[in-house]
Structures are given as structure tokens and as C-alpha cells.
Amino acid sequence: MEADRGQLLAICERVQTDWFQLRAERLGGTVWDDGPLHWTDGPDGQNLMFPRSIPLDAVERGVERARANGHELVGCWVENDTDASPLAELGFERGWSPWWxxxxxxxxxxxxxxxxxxxxxxxxxxxxxxxxxxxxxxxxxxxxxxxxxxxxxxxxxxxxxxxxxxxxxxxxxxxxxxxxxxxxxxxxxxxxxxxxxxxxxxxxxxxxxxxxxxxxxxxxxxxTRIGQGSTWWLELAADSDSAAGAAPELSAAAGSPAV
Missing domain, CATH: 3.40.630.30 (Gcn5-related N-acetyltransferase (GNAT))
Incomplete structure (x- = not known):
């Protein structure tokens, strides 16, 4: 049963990632990988999707990219057993926990x-x-x-x-x-x-x-509930020079699953 739940959780994460990725790719955003990190930047803003490991330097590069593009918030979706200490070290704060x-x-x-x-x-x-x-x-x-x-x-x-x-x-x-x-x-x-x-x-x-x-x-x-995850969020200080030079962003909209 535990193996089945693990497989189901992986499916939930894949569906969530595919949704964010599709919206980014089809609505003028971008998707990219940096080592083990998979990023999406679209109507939901910039999000790091379910990393299994979180290299500090790679997250820092993603944060700088978000700042350069004028984002005010960066999100990360993770499994509960993922070591999220690099996120905390960079100032991310734990947010809501999705029940899958x-x-x-x-x-x-x-x-x-x-x-x-x-x-x-x-x-x-x-x-x-x-x-x-x-x-x-x-x-x-x-x-x-x-x-x-x-x-x-x-x-x-x-x-x-x-x-x-x-x-x-x-x-x-x-x-x-x-x-x-x-x-x-x-x-x-x-x-x-x-x-x-x-x-x-x-x-x-x-x-x-x-x-x-x-x-x-x-x-x-x-x-039926099969598991729980967590989200982490980093608020970026407004940078008027960066925001002025960035390409217009798609208007933010709730891209998270139904709540």
C-alpha cells in the first residue's frame, strides 16, 4: 500500500508540474532546468517544481533570474521528506501544505x-x-x-x-x-x-x-487523501530599475490546485 501511495504522490506531483509547465509554455512564459532543479515561469510566477535535491547555488541563480524579471515572489513545491534547509537559508518561508x-x-x-x-x-x-x-x-x-x-x-x-x-x-x-x-x-x-x-x-x-x-x-x-506536501515562498524586495527593464509579466492568477 505504501508503494502504491508513493506512486500516487509521484503522479500528483507530475500533474501539478505539467500544469504549470503547459501554462508557461503556451502563454508566453519559459521553462528551464538547472541541474536537478526544474523551473517554470508563467501565469503563476516563477516556481521550482518538486526538487529531490536543492543545491544552494542553483537556487540562488533562480532567485536572481526572478529578481531580474521583476518578480516579487518565488515559489517552491516540495515533498515533505525533501531537505529544504537551503531554501530556509536563502530566506524562503514555509507556506501552505497541499493535501493530495x-x-x-x-x-x-x-x-x-x-x-x-x-x-x-x-x-x-x-x-x-x-x-x-x-x-x-x-x-x-x-x-x-x-x-x-x-x-x-x-x-x-x-x-x-x-x-x-x-x-x-x-x-x-x-x-x-x-x-x-x-x-x-x-x-x-x-x-x-x-x-x-x-x-x-x-x-x-x-x-x-x-x-x-x-x-x-x-x-x-x-x-481519498494519499499524502501531503509543502510549499516555500520567497518575497523579493522591489527593484524599480529591474522591474522597469523587464519584459511585461503575465497577470498572476491562482495556478495551484483547487482549495
Whole structure:
């Protein structure tokens, strides 16, 4: 069973990495390796993805690259048993810990919520989402791998979610319902919509990284917790000269799994 859990955790990490990488590559960002480190720089900012070892000098190079590009934050996703002391030495602080959960798509309801629509429509980007509209292009660029769903109540955008195909696994990302519309079943409706799209595309298993509070919701939808990871974050001091000379960044948007 432990070996199975180890394999499942590796799948969760791969799906998360593939999502960040796809968004960077297809939306004007960059992806690169520096020794054992795999970096992505896209709509989610600059992130170091699940290193097994963390050479101090290589992380320093990544941080300097982020600073030169005008980033204010650098993220790192790691397994709990990874030695993260080099990150702490450079000033990274430990952040939220994703609870990794999986579910067979056969166990998730296929019910349809009439308030949820698969695909983007005019008005799907609200003022508080800023440049999120740039991300919606991904569903047109990669229509066989990425699926976006939006919820509307009386014509008002109330929430959204994504699913992303990585092999036969579907990552569920950015599932969120705006506060005035929570506790009305929209979260389940969004989940069912993006899962159904992934199932039709050939996915067998759903993957989610969530908070302990979110885990209660997803457990009720058929998900099982298989492990936990951690994130580390470094805030960079603003450098007006570097920021002024850097190429424009894609607007930040939540790229972490559903929470």
C-alpha cells in the first residue's frame, strides 16, 4: 500500500508540474532546468517544481533570474521528506501544505448543474480577476487537454474551475466559488462539469491538491487523501530599475490546485 501511495504522490506531483509547465509554455512564459532543479515561469510566477535535491547555488541563480524579471515572489513545491534547509537559508518561508487527493472518475457524480457552463463566454472575467482573461485562451489553444467551466447565477459570474489532462490523469485546478454564492452546491456542479469533460477525453483518475478544509468537501465527492506536501515562498524586495527593464509579466492568477 505504501508503494502504491508513493506512486500516487509521484503522479500528483507530475500533474501539478505539467500544469504549470503547459501554462508557461503556451502563454508566453519559459521553462528551464538547472541541474536537478526544474523551473517554470508563467501565469503563476516563477516556481521550482518538486526538487529531490536543492543545491544552494542553483537556487540562488533562480532567485536572481526572478529578481531580474521583476518578480516579487518565488515559489517552491516540495515533498515533505525533501531537505529544504537551503531554501530556509536563502530566506524562503514555509507556506501552505497541499493535501493530495485522488478519485476514480467512475466514483464522481455525473450530475449536471444548469448554473454551470463548460467553456468561456463573454463576461467570464470579473473586475476582481484582473488579467485572468489571458488564461482563458488556454482552453482554445489546448482544447483536447484543458477544460474550463464557469458558474453563473442570474447572469452573474459566481465561480469557475479547470481540469487538465496529463496522460490518463485529470488535474482539477482553480476551483473557486465567490463568497456570496457558496454553500449552494455550485462547487460540486463545477467539479462535476470539468470531471465529465476530462472523462470524455479519456481520463481515468482525478487529482486534487487542497487544504484541510477543502478535503472535507472532496472526500464527500469520492476523493481519498494519499499524502501531503509543502510549499516555500520567497518575497523579493522591489527593484524599480529591474522591474522597469523587464519584459511585461503575465497577470498572476491562482495556478495551484483547487482549495
Amino acid at each position: 487527493m485522488t478519485a476514480s472518475l467512475e466514483r464522481i457524480s455525473q450530475s449536471i448543474d444548469p448554473r454551470v457552463h463548460l467553456g468561456a463566454l463573454p463576461g467570464d472575467v470579473s473586475d476582481e480577476q484582473g488579467g485572468y482573461g489571458r488564461l482563458l485562451e488556454l482552453a482554445q489553444i489546448e482544447p483536447d487537454r484543458t477544460f474550463y467551466a464557469a458558474a453563473r447565477v442570474d447572469g452573474v459570474l459566481a465561480g469557475h474551475a479547470w481540469s487538465f489532462m496529463s496522460g490518463e490523469n485529470a488535474g482539477i485546478f482553480d476551483l473557486d466559488v465567490w463568497p456570496p454564492f457558496r454553500r449552494t452546491g455550485l462547487g460540486a456542479g463545477l467539479l462535476h462539469a470539468v470531471v465529465a469533460a476530462a472523462r470524455e477525453a479519456g481520463a481515468k483518475t482525478a487529482i486534487i491538491g487542497t487544504s484541510p478544509q477543502g478535503a472535507l468537501i472532496y472526500r464527500a465527492q469520492g476523493f
